[in-house]
Amino acid sequence: MALWRSYGHLIDYVNFQFYAYDQGTTVSQFMKYFEEQSSNYEGGKVLASFISDGSWRLSPDNGFFTACNQLKSQQQPYGIFIWSADDSMAEGFHYENQSQALLAIPH
Numbered sequence: 001m002a003l004w005r006s007y008g009h010l011i012d013y014v015n016f017q018f019y020a021y022d023q024g025t026t027v028s029q030f031m032k033y034f035e036e037q038s039s040n041y042e043g044g045k046v047l048a049s050f051i052s053d054g055s056w057r058l059s060p061d062n063g064f065f066t067a068c069n070q071l072k073s074q075q076q077p078y079g080i081f082i083w084s085a086d087d088s089m090a091e092g093f094h095y096e097n098q099s100q101a102l103l104a105i106p107h
Contacts, residue, residue, distance in 0.1 A: 004040075014046045016049065018049045021058075024027075027066050034048065045078035047078060049092060050082060052087045053087040
């Protein structure tokens with residue numbers, strides 16, 4: 001937070017690691033976490049995020065995109081950060097493509 005307080009005016013996007021929360025995070029918990037972190041980084045464009053190595057917290061198959069659709073209706077998220085492309089390559093970047101499609105939908 002010290003970095004944000006000192007240099008937030010120079011930072012466009014905030015990659016908060018939502019995938020670091022507990023296994024089994026629900027959509028409503030994710031929404032609460034997103035709101036909380038957005039208020040911590042006031043003025044920052046917070047990115048939703050997940051991890052693609054199978055150790056997901058709120059996985060794409062269990063509500064991540066549902067949460068992102070809800071955020072889209074609130075004019076957020078500003079983007080989606082996916083860790084890591086190395087793990088996604090074997091699946092043909094399925095979730096990356098799904099993320100791009102979701103972000104391209106106007107709300």
